[in-house]
Amino acid sequence: MGTPGDNFNIVIAGVGGQGNVLACQMIGMTAVEEGWQVSAADTFGVSQRGGAVMSHLRLSRDKPCGPLIPAGQADIAVGLEPLETVRVLRTFGGYHTRVLMNSRPNYPLAVLCGEAEYPPLDELRQAIREHCREVVEVPADQLARQGGSWVTQNTVMTGALAGTGWMPFAIETYERVIKSLFSGRVHQLNLAAFRVGVRATSRKTGAA
Amino acid sequence: METMRVKPGPQELQAQVMAAGQCTACGMCAGLCPYIRFAGDRVRIVYSCGLEDGNCYRSCPRTPHDLQDLDVQVFGAPREDHLLGTHRDIYYARAARAVRPAAAQYGGVTTALINFAFEQGLIDGALLVGGSLEQPLPRLATTPAGVNNCAGSKYLAVPSLANMLTARRTGLTRPAVVGRPCQVTAVRRLQGLENNHQAAPGPAPNLVIGLFCFWALEAAFSAFLTSRTRSRVTKMDITPAEVIVDTTGGPLSLSLDEVRPFIKPACHTCFDPTAELADVAVGSTEAIPGWNTLVVRSARGEELVQEARTARVLEIKPYGAERLPLLREAAWRKKKRVLEALAGRPEPYLRLPVDYQLAIAGEEVMRDEYYARSS
Amino acid sequence: MNTMRVVLDAPGQVALLTGNEAVARGALEAGVNYAAAYPGSPTAEVLECIAAGAEMLGVYVEWSVNEKVAMEGAAAASFAGLRSLTVMKCDGLNVALDFLTSLSMAGTRGGMVIIVGDDPSAHSSAKEEDSRYLGRVAHIPVWEPADSREAKEMVKAAFDLSEDIRQPVMIRMVTRVCHASTNAVLGEFPRREVNACLGPEDKFITWIEGHREQEDKLRRAAHRAEKSPFNTYAGPESPETLVIAAGPGSYYAEEAVAQLGLQTSVGVLKLGTTWPLPEKLLRRYLRPALKVIFVEEVEPFIEDNVMALAAQHLDEIGRTSFYGKKSGHVAGINGVGLGELTPSQIMAALANVCGPDPAHERPAPPGWPELAGRDLAFCPGCPHRASFWAIRAALELDGRQGIVLGDIGCYTLGKGRTGYYLLQTMHAMGSGVGIASGLGQLWRFGFSQPAVAVVGDSTFYHAVVPALINARYNQANFVCIILDNQTTAMTGHQPHPGTGIDPNGNPLTAIPLEAVVSGLDIPVTTVDPYQVDEAIQAVYQAVQGPGVKVIIMRRACALIAAKTSAAVRVYVDQSRCRGDACGCARFCSRVFACPANIWDKAQGKARIDEAICNRCGVCASLCPVGAIVVEQYQEKVG
Numbered sequence A: 001m002g003t004p005g006d007n008f009n010i011v012i013a014g015v016g017g018q019g020n021v022l023a024c025q026m027i028g029m030t031a032v033e034e035g036w037q038v039s040a041a042d043t044f045g046v047s048q049r050g051g052a053v054m055s056h057l058r059l060s061r062d063k064p065c066g067p068l069i070p071a072g073q074a075d076i077a078v079g080l081e082p083l084e085t086v087r088v089l090r091t092f093g094g095y096h097t098r099v100l101m102n103s104r105p106n107y108p109l110a111v112l113c114g115e116a117e118y119p120p121l122d123e124l125r126q127a128i129r130e131h132c133r134e135v136v137e138v139p140a141d142q143l144a145r146q147g148g149s150w151v152t153q154n155t156v157m158t159g160a161l162a163g164t165g166w167m168p169f170a171i172e173t174y175e176r177v178i179k180s181l182f183s184g185r186v187h188q189l190n191l192a193a194f195r196v197g198v199r200a201t202s203r204k205t206g207a208a
Numbered sequence B: 001m002e003t004m005r006v007k008p009g010p011q012e013l014q015a016q017v018m019a020a021g022q023c024t025a026c027g028m029c030a031g032l033c034p035y036i037r038f039a040g041d042r043v044r045i046v047y048s049c050g051l052e053d054g055n056c057y058r059s060c061p062r063t064p065h066d067l068q069d070l071d072v073q074v075f076g077a078p079r080e081d082h083l084l085g086t087h088r089d090i091y092y093a094r095a096a097r098a099v100r101p102a103a104a105q106y107g108g109v110t111t112a113l114i115n116f117a118f119e120q121g122l123i124d125g126a127l128l129v130g131g132s133l134e135q136p137l138p139r140l141a142t143t144p145a146g147v148n149n150c151a152g153s154k155y156l157a158v159p160s161l162a163n164m165l166t167a168r169r170t171g172l173t174r175p176a177v178v179g180r181p182c183q184v185t186a187v188r189r190l191q192g193l194e195n196n197h198q199a200a201p202g203p204a205p206n207l208v209i210g211l212f213c214f215w216a217l218e219a220a221f222s223a224f225l226t227s228r229t230r231s232r233v234t235k236m237d238i239t240p241a242e243v244i245v246d247t248t249g250g251p252l253s254l255s256l257d258e259v260r261p262f263i264k265p266a267c268h269t270c271f272d273p274t275a276e277l278a279d280v281a282v283g284s285t286e287a288i289p290g291w292n293t294l295v296v297r298s299a300r301g302e303e304l305v306q307e308a309r310t311a312r313v314l315e316i317k318p319y320g321a322e323r324l325p326l327l328r329e330a331a332w333r334k335k336k337r338v339l340e341a342l343a344g345r346p347e348p349y350l351r352l353p354v355d356y357q358l359a360i361a362g363e364e365v366m367r368d369e370y371y372a373r374s375s
Numbered sequence C: 001m002n003t004m005r006v007v008l009d010a011p012g013q014v015a016l017l018t019g020n021e022a023v024a025r026g027a028l029e030a031g032v033n034y035a036a037a038y039p040g041s042p043t044a045e046v047l048e049c050i051a052a053g054a055e056m057l058g059v060y061v062e063w064s065v066n067e068k069v070a071m072e073g074a075a076a077a078s079f080a081g082l083r084s085l086t087v088m089k090c091d092g093l094n095v096a097l098d099f100l101t102s103l104s105m106a107g108t109r110g111g112m113v114i115i116v117g118d119d120p121s122a123h124s125s126a127k128e129e130d131s132r133y134l135g136r137v138a139h140i141p142v143w144e145p146a147d148s149r150e151a152k153e154m155v156k157a158a159f160d161l162s163e164d165i166r167q168p169v170m171i172r173m174v175t176r177v178c179h180a181s182t183n184a185v186l187g188e189f190p191r192r193e194v195n196a197c198l199g200p201e202d203k204f205i206t207w208i209e210g211h212r213e214q215e216d217k218l219r220r221a222a223h224r225a226e227k228s229p230f231n232t233y234a235g236p237e238s239p240e241t242l243v244i245a246a247g248p249g250s251y252y253a254e255e256a257v258a259q260l261g262l263q264t265s266v267g268v269l270k271l272g273t274t275w276p277l278p279e280k281l282l283r284r285y286l287r288p289a290l291k292v293i294f295v296e297e298v299e300p301f302i303e304d305n306v307m308a309l310a311a312q313h314l315d316e317i318g319r320t321s322f323y324g325k326k327s328g329h330v331a332g333i334n335g336v337g338l339g340e341l342t343p344s345q346i347m348a349a350l351a352n353v354c355g356p357d358p359a360h361e362r363p364a365p366p367g368w369p370e371l372a373g374r375d376l377a378f379c380p381g382c383p384h385r386a387s388f389w390a391i392r393a394a395l396e397l398d399g400r401q402g403i404v405l406g407d408i409g410c411y412t413l414g415k416g417r418t419g420y421y422l423l424q425t426m427h428a429m430g431s432g433v434g435i436a437s438g439l440g441q442l443w444r445f446g447f448s449q450p451a452v453a454v455v456g457d458s459t460f461y462h463a464v465v466p467a468l469i470n471a472r473y474n475q476a477n478f479v480c481i482i483l484d485n486q487t488t489a490m491t492g493h494q495p496h497p498g499t500g501i502d503p504n505g506n507p508l509t510a511i512p513l514e515a516v517v518s519g520l521d522i523p524v525t526t527v528d529p530y531q532v533d534e535a536i537q538a539v540y541q542a543v544q545g546p547g548v549k550v551i552i553m554r555r556a557c558a559l560i561a562a563k564t565s566a567a568v569r570v571y572v573d574q575s576r577c578r579g580d581a582c583g584c585a586r587f588c589s590r591v592f593a594c595p596a597n598i599w600d601k602a603q604g605k606a607r608i609d610e611a612i613c614n615r616c617g618v619c620a621s622l623c624p625v626g627a628i629v630v631e632q633y634q635e636k637v638g
């Protein structure tokens, strides 16, 4: 598993409320700790109310970058939700893109109301395989539960990303960042979630 | 099952009943469905569910149905008495002093029977009407105190069957209903669905006590009352001559002419003054203060009344022979008027077999009645 | 938001700061004494970050009732010789503009900086107004940072400029700066004594003579802009093509030049001081350029002003072609002059102007599946959903085609699916009530529909009170419903005068909504929207009969409640759910529109997504068969 070069882009996609902002922060702060230049841009505000949200994370060893990733130039896509993973890949993905995806769907209201279809997971999976370099799936909801809380799926996914070996940062640096972000029981929960995530993918990809 | 020319769903309920001023505010449809709500005596569909077939339409007392079918469903046979409906006995009755609530309308038979049925384990809740006389509200009682709190008649139409929702949600399996005749019809139609319709809505009432009813009033009557008296209304009674309103500031007499404009339009086409499909029906005696007229109709009703009598919950005496023709004539007059009114309509909600119609319209009835009265 | 790193006393350390955090840090490093704001996205977090350092650094921090009052308070501090900061979104600047145009005529004393958040693409707003025009109307300098690092330094420099020219300085932030984090080096916190006072000669009176001073001060600002470190140029000495860029667009321009390999012919002039313009600097690079491309969000503000400058100096600058919004070459994500800029669009614009380069064109590969869109929705458990359901039901019951007027806040989503498409108007803070006050007079012209204006609790204090006074005094007929979720939810749960706390959570004496409304002699009823039937009755009763009436629908925001509520579990007892055999037609998942009510295809029954359910239990009270169970739960979830 090679790590990317001196400049690379990560897009994190999810549904408002899933915590993509925090996932983006954890990765971004880890990069800063390791001496990288970071730009991390999130969608906030009204989209947090159930809309599609994404974060653009741009990492460079030497120069600052603008907040948004150009179309087709995400090196890594982290999807907190399958449909949203595909949605960002359509714009920001390419044949070089590596994809890490939480396989738990979150149904849009239009689907719940019977006005639209949620594509079968297999179809989404297949489409990603066809258009991107590779896809690793993680059942983040179940793992989060194992870790002790429903709401830490974002931290599980951060751990899973760290576990893939796609990233040039040490696991200890992430954990230091997590410690600086939380305290007490919340820290315990997030650390546990992070580690569950790391284990989930390092087993799969044989890295980290 | 009846053949349907129209789609038996909420659109038709809206068109044929609500928009046509035919809704009696029984509340049944609101008791089945989260899309139908009420305020005061207004019952309306607040969201279109999109279904073309629904229990709301099928259990409404004002969508087309056949009265004989209901007679057969409830009593196992068509009626023989076309003026008072199927019944086994008719009495004067009152609740024993110990169980008669102070606020009872007349003899407190209704309240006493409900409480007795609770004690016997026959029912686990009761859909009643509480609140004030000016602002009555549906109530779901599960204790004697709750039942006693609802004593006394409120003459406004209250969609109290809306509480079917609450009853079902809270897991009641055998509630009782006290209701106006239209409400009794709604309950019976619902019970009919249990066996016929694919989507039966769950446990239906186990005991149905009907109230005599010649009309109910629209919610606007409250505003009229408040314009006539500043005092709190404690009781209201309707006699053939006037409407007597007791208030904390003393009694007030309203003429029937003053009250009539507030009668719910649907009541002008109501064929059932004595809750003909109830287990028992309770009304005034119009003769003996503090007593009720009690019509025992079904086997369940009979059993309950007998047990209540044995348990000294009810005092019972024979119905006054001189009153019966008067009661029958009052019922007949109303039925005849309604039959004429419905005859003019293209799609009357009530389907009556020919013998049911003739029994009201036919001359021999009038002759019988005349004879009975003058003898 | 991480207030910790904003107040970290560790000079020299590199931190990842959002633009908002950087502004706060910059203000603290500049020794700000007084900070006041009304929360608005995208700049809502600035004040909270300053508040975190308030105690340590002796700053007074206030959530003000509205932007105008916030700015007036900040001006007061400036008059007394202190450094002050006020923060708002573009809409807020509109509210404060009346004061600002006066303030800049009378001038200031201590450094005063105005932070304005613009929201290109309206990510969390209703409009994408370009506030730079208002700065110009007010005759004050307007600066624009491109990222956090620059935002922090700009704030510090803005205080200096403000004190120098004795005018407020406005910093215009866009969403992609406010909410993007970049590395920033932390500086020192000053230790300086302040003593607030106004001498007898310190007078600040708006009068026509002030206009001359305004123009003089602007000239001084323009002069300083020539040497400003925030205006930078990268590219050949004599560029053939000059890109003039501001804000994050300057990054996109630089990246596009590099990616297209145009470094030898194209130069990028990044402007930080967008008003007044550094005219000499601009002329220096306009002279050699044959083509000029403008990269800015949202309106052609720099474009118009530079083109006017070029026209004025036509002899010197010569024939130049201008590409931007006017020419249609530079588009935002929603079209020319519409929406925020993206790197791909700037790349396309450059390629287009400097000769097409197919390399950047990347047609979307075919074969992606159709994707369902995602409606914005009230959060699971949001009391607004229950309130809107009740309002809808009551108006349907009433049957006179009642009209619901919207306002600004989470409940603006009432215009969409989760609010059952109820809203028929939505404009500015408090406007729904003003409009209702007008509709409430139209009975004279045959208008017979009931009008219901919904406002938030924070909005109520901000702008509703005068409209209610107007309505009550002039005897309008309508119902104002205050959706009181006891916080300013949309922007991230800031307190307001009804909450009884300051920005740091210290107690203040609340001003209850009921007290204000009763004080206006308007009848007021309070209901809990979770008690849906009671709420329906309250609204139905209120729309009957004349006069203005207020209903308070009070229930804490579900996001707050979920953190504090007792451990309960809400789930569907599938043995009781009748699935599609129930006449409800999937009420919970299809109609009620709570994202946590989902449909279990495999079982053909309803289900609750317990990972997102906020456990309000309202759906349980609406299910016609009681299949939804609210249960006390032993182990706390989440």
Ligand SMILES: Cc1cc2nc3c(=O)[nH]c(=O)nc-3n(C[C@H](O)[C@H](O)[C@H](O)COP(=O)(O)OP(=O)(O)OC[C@H]3O[C@@H](n4cnc5c(N)ncnc54)[C@H](O)[C@@H]3O)c2cc1C
Residues within 6 Å of the ligand: B103, B104, B105, B106, B107, B108, B109, B110, B111, B112, B127, B128, B129, B130, B136, B150, B151, B152, B153, B154, B155, B156, B157, B158, B160, B178, B179, B180, B211, B212, B213, B214, B215, B216, B217, B238, B282, B283, B284, B285, B292
């Ligand atoms: C609208 C209306 C019209 C009536 N018209 C006549 C009439 O013309 N002639 C006649 O003889 N009797 C009429 N009655 C019946 C009569 O008023 C008494 O209710 C009945 O005799 C029972 O008396 P009680 O002493 O047993 O009642 P109580 O023991 O006091 O019990 C009264 C019961 O009636 C229920 N109730 C009260 N108001 C309503 C309502 N609006 N809808 C449904 N249930 C209600 C209460 O829940 C309570 O359980 C009418 C009743 C109503 C509600």
Ligand code: SF4
Residues within 6 Å of the ligand: B013, B017, B018, B022, B023, B024, B025, B026, B027, B028, B029, B030, B043, B056, B059, B060, B061, B062, B159, B186
């Ligand atoms: S009569 Fe009863 S069931 Fe029919 S519409 Fe009215 S309330 Fe509903």
Ligand code: SF4
Residues within 6 Å of the ligand: B024, B157, B180, B181, B182, B183, B213, B214, B215, B216, B264, B266, B267, B268, B270, B271, B272
């Ligand atoms: S008169 Fe008939 S329709 Fe009217 S309330 Fe009584 S029972 Fe119902």
